[in-house]
Amino acid sequence: xxxxxxxxxxxxxxxxxxxxxxxxxxxxxxxxxxxxxxxxxxxxxxxxxxxxxxxxxxxxxxxxxxxxxxxxxxxxxxxxx
Amino acid sequence: xxxxxxxxxxxxxxxxxxxxxxxxxxxxxxxxxxxxxxxxxxxxxxxxxxxxxxxxxxxxxxxxxxxxxxxxxxxxxxxxxxxxxxxxxxxxxxxxxxxxxxxxxxxxxxxxxxxxxxxxxxxxxxxxxxxxxxxxxxxxxxxxxxxxxxxxxxxxxxxxxxxxxxxxxxxxxxxxxxxxxxxxxxxxxxxxxxxxxxxxxxxxxxxxxxxxxxxxxxxxxxxxxxxxxxxxxxxxxxxxxxxxxxxxxxxxxxxxxxxxxxxxxxxxxxxxxxxxxxxxxxxxxxxxxxxxxxxxxxxxxxxxxxxxxxxxxxxxxxxxxxxxxxxxxxxxxxxxxxxxxxxxxxxxxxxxxxxxxxxxxxxxxxxxxxxxxxxxxxxxxxxxxxxxxxxxxxxxxxxxxxxxxxxxxxxxxxxxxxxxxxxxxxxxxxxxxxxxxxxxxxxxxxxxxxxxxxxxxxxxxxxxxxxxxxxxxxxxxxxxxxxxxxxxxxxxxxxxxxxxxxxxxxxxxxxxxxxxxxxxxxxxxxxxxxxxxxxxxxxxxxxxxxxxxxxxxxxxxxxxxxxxxxxxxxxxxxxxxxxxxxxxxxxxxxxxxxxxxxxxxxxxxxxxxxxxxxxxxxxxxxxxxxxxxxxxxx
Numbered sequence: 001x002x003x004x005x006x007x008x009x010x011x012x013x014x015x016x017x018x019x020x021x022x023x024x025x026x027x028x029x030x031x032x033x034x035x036x037x038x039x040x041x042x043x044x045x046x047x048x049x050x051x052x053x054x055x056x057x058x059x060x061x062x063x064x065x066x067x068x069x070x071x072x073x074x075x076x077x078x079x080x081x
Numbered sequence: 082x083x084x085x086x087x088x089x090x091x092x093x094x095x096x097x098x099x100x101x102x103x104x105x106x107x108x109x110x111x112x113x114x115x116x117x118x119x120x121x122x123x124x125x126x127x128x129x130x131x132x133x134x135x136x137x138x139x140x141x142x143x144x145x146x147x148x149x150x151x152x153x154x155x156x157x158x159x160x161x162x163x164x165x166x167x168x169x170x171x172x173x174x175x176x177x178x179x180x181x182x183x184x185x186x187x188x189x190x191x192x193x194x195x196x197x198x199x200x201x202x203x204x205x206x207x208x209x210x211x212x213x214x215x216x217x218x219x220x221x222x223x224x225x226x227x228x229x230x231x232x233x234x235x236x237x238x239x240x241x242x243x244x245x246x247x248x249x250x251x252x253x254x255x256x257x258x259x260x261x262x263x264x265x266x267x268x269x270x271x272x273x274x275x276x277x278x279x280x281x282x283x284x285x286x287x288x289x290x291x292x293x294x295x296x297x298x299x300x301x302x303x304x305x306x307x308x309x310x311x312x313x314x315x316x317x318x319x320x321x322x323x324x325x326x327x328x329x330x331x332x333x334x335x336x337x338x339x340x341x342x343x344x345x346x347x348x349x350x351x352x353x354x355x356x357x358x359x360x361x362x363x364x365x366x367x368x369x370x371x372x373x374x375x376x377x378x379x380x381x382x383x384x385x386x387x388x389x390x391x392x393x394x395x396x397x398x399x400x401x402x403x404x405x406x407x408x409x410x411x412x413x414x415x416x417x418x419x420x421x422x423x424x425x426x427x428x429x430x431x432x433x434x435x436x437x438x439x440x441x442x443x444x445x446x447x448x449x450x451x452x453x454x455x456x457x458x459x460x461x462x463x464x465x466x467x468x469x470x471x472x473x474x475x476x477x478x479x480x481x482x483x484x485x486x487x488x489x490x491x492x493x494x495x496x497x498x499x500x501x502x503x504x505x506x507x508x509x510x511x512x513x514x515x516x517x518x519x520x521x522x523x524x525x526x527x528x529x530x531x532x533x534x535x536x537x538x539x540x541x542x543x544x545x546x547x548x549x550x551x552x553x554x555x556x557x558x559x560x561x562x563x564x565x566x567x568x569x570x571x572x573x574x575x576x577x578x579x580x581x582x583x584x585x586x587x588x589x590x591x592x593x594x595x596x597x598x599x600x601x602x603x604x605x606x607x608x609x610x611x612x613x614x615x616x617x618x619x620x621x622x623x624x625x626x627x628x629x630x631x632x633x634x635x636x637x638x639x640x641x642x643x644x645x646x647x648x649x650x651x652x653x654x655x656x657x658x659x660x661x662x663x664x665x666x667x668x669x670x671x672x673x674x675x676x677x678x679x680x681x682x683x684x685x686x687x688x689x690x691x692x693x694x695x696x697x698x699x700x701x702x703x704x705x706x707x708x709x710x711x712x713x714x715x
């Protein structure tokens with residue numbers, strides 16, 4: 001089982017959000033947007049200029065800057081490329 | 082009809098509040114329910130729009146709360162929602178009932194907010210929008226079961242087609258009869274709310290939808306690393322072209338109409354200062370307000386269209402990285418581009434920048450972009466003083482100077498954004514996030530209503546002050562009037578009148594301050610007059626130089642070139658003075674409309690005051706350096 005910061009996910013890869021390490025937390029705004037542990041998400045693409053990235057989770061799509069993704073750890077799904 | 086009084090205590094008409102996230106079709110629903118009765122205002126002290134309307138054929142009022150992702154929000158919009166629902170916003174009563182709007186295709190996110198709303202315990206109905214898209218994507222949403230699980234009425238609608246609205250209207254006529262939600266198992270944080278939402282979605286079948294292949298397909302082109310940038314550039318060029326060129330015929334027509342009205346008034350009314358005030362002050366003032374309308378209408382049609390079909394957020398996604406370098410964000414791009422036509426619609430377009438910090442930065446640097454009102458000033462001075470030499474192949478020196486002025490403006494805008502980011506706005510970190518909604522067909526009626534709403538807001542809120550400012554400036558330029566001198570020709574008399582006016586005296590008064598920039602009192606009067614609008618300096622200089630017609634560039638140009646200072650016997654206007662004045666116009670906030678709209682859009686006179694001071698300081702320093710460098714080098 002591999003866990004990586006969300007910022008390290010490659011386009012086309014799927015990950016499942018992990019519970020944060022003790023002493024860390026997922027920012028409130030991201031949690032309100034549905035970034036809670038157990039949620040499956042797909043990194044769809046990077047912007048043509050490399051940043052931000054487009055993510056799909058909970059049936060909707062959202063873009064975030066890579067620097068904001070470091071606070072979220074995901075477990076890589078085996079099915080992803 | 083006016084908006085509801087600000088302080089409503091205790092009883093009053095029954096009021097239902099619409100709660101929902103952005104992109105859920107909440108505004109479409111609000112418009113469908115309230116028709117044209119909606120009134121737009123502002124919440125006190127903030128720039129958050131307050132929309133309230135009356136349910137058609139009923140006394141019930143509907144309050145469209147700003148879109149929010151949570152009820153403990155961080156942005157000013159979201160805090161308004163939180164405060165209204167908790168009863169802590171002065172002048173706002175807690176609504177009698179809630180209409181919670183959620184997009185049927187994204188219930189696994191939307192139910193998080195629904196849950197927070199249910200926990201408030203107010204009588205509630207949940208409206209699930211876009212149920213047609215669920216069907217189109219092979220899904221099956223069991224609305225009866227959802228209603229049972231939530232413990233409140235749930236209605237499925239397709240807002241823009243009116244599907245399902247009749248039963249909803251029936252319920253809305255009598256909110257007192259709605260059940261209050263029953264207490265649900267405790268869900269104190271987002272984790273618990275989404276766990277609950279996932280459970281519900283599994284039971285009602287909201288989690289089984291086929292991918293939106295149409296959106297996937299369009300995105301493969303529009304967000305393609307190469308094609309995506311090409312499409313972005315094409316759309317922006319089209320938008321630029323539309324506000325720059327397509328608005329011109331309408332603007333010329335408005336200009337001509339008000340010019341004609343002035344001529345007719347003078348012919349009909351007796352000569353005198355009241356007629357002058359009417360023709361040159363009031364009519365011209367109304368014209369100077371209406372002249373913005375074509376650009377505002379075209380720009381906002383574009384903006385709302387791009388927003389409604391879903392491209393706006395894609396464009397922002399493409400360009401975000403570049404804007405991020407100076408602390409702006411992708412959505413700042415379109416407003417700043419619009420400022421090349423005019424900063425007034427540009428600053429209004431900054432409403433599409435969701436985060437307040439970036440929105441403020443966008444508005445504050447807007448006046449640096451080279452607006453079309455600077456063009457007549459640039460054209461006149463360049464044509465008069467910059468030699469028409471060729472420098473690089475087909476490139477002429479005049480064209481290069483013009484290009485340089487445009488680049489200087491844009492570079493200063495971006496530099497100032499970076500500076501703001503490191504000074505005044507430092508530490509106010511805002512998380513950047515932006516939904517990429519599915520592509521959808523626009524609803525034309527909604528589009529027209531939104532465009533008209535923007536135009537009306539401009540006319541009402543900014544137009545009145547701009548008109549007042551024009552009249553005041555007219556008075557400064559026309560009073561007091563000296564005794565007519567029979568020896569003067571009409572043109573000489575005009576010149577004498579200007580010199581004797583308050584503006585003329587002001588011009589003399591500020592001469593010591595502007596002399597280091599190479600300007601004399603005549604340019605000083607022009608600078609004061611140009612506060613009405615930058616291009617007014619051309620007409621004012623024409624009056625002072627008594628060159629006759631304001632539009633007669635050739636004679637004005639010659640008058641400028643041959644003007645001699647009576648004390649020194651030297652030419653007033655040299656190339657150095659002209660370059661200095663050009664640089665002054667690049668930097669200075671010489672535009673009352675911009676100042677007024679900036680105050681309106683930021684909700685305070687503090688920001689335009691700051692911008693005015695900052696830009697004036699830059700203008701003075703820039704002109705000083707230019708003047709002395711040019712004198713030393715040329």
